[in-house]
Amino acid sequence: MEPAGAGARDEEDLVDGGIGDVDGLDDVGADELRSDVDLLLRVWQNEKCAPEILPYEATLVERVREQIQLMEENIEAFATEIKDDLMLSLYRMDVNRTLFLLRSYLRARLHKIERFPIHIVDNPELWDRLSEHEQEYTNKYCEILAKHFEKTVLIRLPDQYGSMLKQTSLASEENDMITQPQLNTFVFCRSRGAIGSFQLDDKGDEAVDLMTDDLYILRYKPVRKLLVTDKIELI
Amino acid sequence: MAMFGKKGAELVREAKQAQATVDQFRPFNKDLFEQVIKETEEHYSHLQERMSQIRISEPSQGVDPNFVGGCAQHRSVLRNKRCLLAYVNARLGKIQQLRWDLGAVLPDDIAENLSATERTFFQGYSDALGSYMNDINLDLTVDATPPKDPYVQIRVIGNLGEVLLDDQETSLLPNSIHFMTRTEAEPLVLQGLLEIYMG
Numbered sequence: 001m002e003p004a005g006a007g008a009r010d011e012e013d014l015v016d017g018g019i020g021d022v023d024g025l026d027d028v029g030a031d032e033l034r035s036d037v038d039l040l041l042r043v044w045q046n047e048k049c050a051p052e053i054l055p056y057e058a059t060l061v062e063r064v065r066e067q068i069q070l071m072e073e074n075i076e077a078f079a080t081e082i083k084d085d086l087m088l089s090l091y092r093m094d095v096n097r098t099l100f101l102l103r104s105y106l107r108a109r110l111h112k113i114e115r116f117p118i119h120i121v122d123n124p125e126l127w128d129r130l131s132e133h134e135q136e137y138t139n140k141y142c143e144i145l146a147k148h149f150e151k152t153v154l155i156r157l158p159d160q161y162g163s164m165l166k167q168t169s170l171a172s173e174e175n176d177m178i179t180q181p182q183l184n185t186f187v188f189c190r191s192r193g194a195i196g197s198f199q200l201d202d203k204g205d206e207a208v209d210l211m212t213d214d215l216y217i218l219r220y221k222p223v224r225k226l227l228v229t230d231k232i233e234l235i
Numbered sequence: 236m237a238m239f240g241k242k243g244a245e246l247v248r249e250a251k252q253a254q255a256t257v258d259q260f261r262p263f264n265k266d267l268f269e270q271v272i273k274e275t276e277e278h279y280s281h282l283q284e285r286m287s288q289i290r291i292s293e294p295s296q297g298v299d300p301n302f303v304g305g306c307a308q309h310r311s312v313l314r315n316k317r318c319l320l321a322y323v324n325a326r327l328g329k330i331q332q333l334r335w336d337l338g339a340v341l342p343d344d345i346a347e348n349l350s351a352t353e354r355t356f357f358q359g360y361s362d363a364l365g366s367y368m369n370d371i372n373l374d375l376t377v378d379a380t381p382p383k384d385p386y387v388q389i390r391v392i393g394n395l396g397e398v399l400l401d402d403q404e405t406s407l408l409p410n411s412i413h414f415m416t417r418t419e420a421e422p423l424v425l426q427g428l429l430e431i432y433m434g
Binding site for chain 1: 272275276279309312313316317319320323324327331350352353355356359360362363364366367370371373374375377378381384386416417418
């Protein structure tokens with residue numbers, strides 16, 4: 001961990017980054033009251049439910065890790081000073097829960113990287129959503145994957161069919177063999193504010209009224225912008 | 236040649252069955268795999284043969300049968316390629332899972348079911364994951380399920396002797412039962428030295 005992290009404690013940053021320039025959404029205040037662990041819980045939930053990889057929450061992860069370290073130090077000090085096993089056990093449980101959230105969050109991301117590695121590498125927007133270490137991992141992963149397919153299958157096929165990205169170099173001009181996330185899948189989501197009428201397709205045939213705290217089952221693709229700007233959360 | 240694409244389908248079916256059985260890892264089906272490769276080569280040589288016989292015909296004369304035949308061979312090559320890659324890919328998924336479940340070193344009885352290239356892949360995957368976890372300074376392979384209780388009751392299987400647990404020296408003799416923190420127990424459970432004991 002970098003000790004510098006000058007902006008790490010900057011709550012403003014986080015709220016701005018999360019909520020963005022939301023018009024007509026005044027209950028931002030609730031967010032400032034939330035603890036980092038609550039935020040991580042939401043980020044984790046979103047990551048688990050979204051079909052595509054979401055932006056990496058670098059500052060949040062950094063702060064949560066600092067807090068975990070602090071808590072662990074406190075527990076250690078507490079253990080030597082006072083012998084109260086119940087309290088100690090409760091503190092430990094708390095740390096373990098946070099650690100689980102963090103690990104599970106990072107695991108969910110790795111899982112998505114492993115499912116759509118080439119799609120992510122090819123798409124600059126998605127690539128920028130990864131942390132630096134995740135990018136390194138993705139590169140290595142793509143490399144071993146390509147090597148393995150090459151050695152087992154592709155080298156054995158006739159030249160024109162030996163590409164990992166194209167079905168055949170004869171007919172396909174674009175890469176037509178890259179696994180992509182199914183963005184049209186349905187997701188459960190909760191509206192975090194009264195967004196009002198929201199269009200679900202380009203034509204404007206389908207619209208939905210998004211009310212605060214109501215639950216909806218919608219296709220992921222139309223609402224992905226709302227997720228990135230933190231107006232909804234997935235559940 | 237037998238029915239087009241039948242062997243490829245068998246290969247995919249095997250991958251599918253293997254996915255359903257979680258507790259074992261099947262050996263690489265080299266026989267079937269080679270048969271599909273061979274079939275693909277035959278399709279390709281038929282395709283070339285057809286292509287060479289295509290005469291440029293007037294639209295009024297209808298479609299050249301060589302063209303139609305060539306298309307069928309071409310689609311068959313593509314289909315077999317898909318099947319082969321699907322089979323290999325399904326196995327890779329399982330191999331990756333092995334790294335998470337069993338750690339960086341595979342037990343011999345499982346390792347022997349991997350092909351040589353698969354072992355190379357496992358090593359590469361293990362290294363990539365290992366260095367990622369090292370970079371972020373966090374072991375992601377523990378804590379797979381949400382923690383209920385920070386302590387678990389365990390029974391010792393292997394002989395571990397004196398071990399430093401929670402900064403206290405404890406002697407873990409075979410068959411003895413202990414309480415320890417979940418994070419400390421999990422790596423040892425994965426290595427098969429302890430088991431979670433549900434008294």
